Amino acid sequence: DAMVIQNPRYQVTQFGKPVTLSCSQTLNHNVMYWYQQKSSQAPKLLFHYYDKDFNNEADTPDNFQSRRPNTSFCFLDIRSPGLGDAAMYLCATSRERPGEKVQPQHFGDGTRLSIL
Amino acid sequence: QKEVEQDPGPLSVPEGAIVSLNCTYSNSAFQYFMWYRQYSRKGPELLMYTYSSGNKEDGRFTAQVDKSSKYISLFIRDSQPSDSATYLCAMSGGWSTLGRLYFGRGTQLTVWP
Numbered sequence: 183d184a185m186v187i188q189n190p191r192y193q194v195t196q197f198g199k200p201v202t203l204s205c206s207q208t209l210n211h212n213v214m215y216w217y218q219q220k221s222s223q224a225p226k227l228l229f230h231y232y233d234k235d236f237n238n239e240a241d242t243p244d245n246f247q248s249r250r251p252n253t254s255f256c257f258l259d260i261r262s263p264g265l266g267d268a269a270m271y272l273c274a275t276s277r278e279r280p281g282e283k284v285q286p287q288h289f290g291d292g293t294r295l296s297i298l
Numbered sequence: 299q300k301e302v303e304q305d306p307g308p309l310s311v312p313e314g315a316i317v318s319l320n321c322t323y324s325n326s327a328f329q330y331f332m333w334y335r336q337y338s339r340k341g342p343e344l345l346m347y348t349y350s351s352g353n354k355e356d357g358r359f360t361a362q363v364d365k366s367s368k369y370i371s372l373f374i375r376d377s378q379p380s381d382s383a384t385y386l387c388a389m390s391g392g393w394s395t396l397g398r399l400y401f402g403r404g405t406q407l408t409v410w411p
Contacts, residue, residue: 186341188341222306222404223403224302224386224401224404225342225386225401227398227399272341272342283330283349284390286332286344286347287344287388287399288344289334289341289342290341291340291341292339294339
């Protein structure tokens with residue numbers, strides 16, 4: 183089945199130690215998104231790639247970076263995780279074309295990040 | 299005022315009940331409306347996707363959009379314990395909002411046998 187896969191499902195890191203979360207997709211979608219979701223809150227968009235173009239949200243901390251080496255893969259790098267960065271990180275994809283209807287986003291199962 | 303408002307619940311109903319979940323919004327540019335279901339420790343799963351006003355039915359689920367009132371609903375008929383999850387509404391204005399999704403905070407639903 184075509185899907186969005188996130189690894190690892192659970193990640194524990196130390197305060198200040200860099201961590202990388204990965205996302206891959208077999209949907210061949212051109213847009214990939216990273217969200218942060220804290221308990222009982224709505225997912226918060228961090229950034230997204232539209233094809234190769236990176237789009238950062240204005241309130242995303244500089245501590246968060248992303249890479250998209252090809253269509254299928256996208257990475258979220260947290261350079262110096264703080265206790266407030268403990269959350270579920272969700273990757274999503276969609277297929278968007280100029281002038282066409284907006285398509286729904288398809289989510290992976292997330293990576294739950296804990297900070298010691 | 300948040301762009302999308304959703305009562306977080308929790309909502310607890312007996313099996314077989316009709317469930318009504320709702321969201322209100324303030325941005326008149328929104329024209330694409332989605333409902334996602336999120337089980338504990340899983341990602342959101344798309345349930346319904348509608349464009350503009352009207353009703354859409356899929357099995358036990360009906361999505362309703364009233365753009366004049368800026369109000370959307372999801373109805374679940376003959377609810378089952380397997381429907382126990384958090385339900386997130388989401389919406390987009392299409393190109394006018396750069397395709398970005400705006401989420402409600404989710405309503406936690408429990409269906410007890």
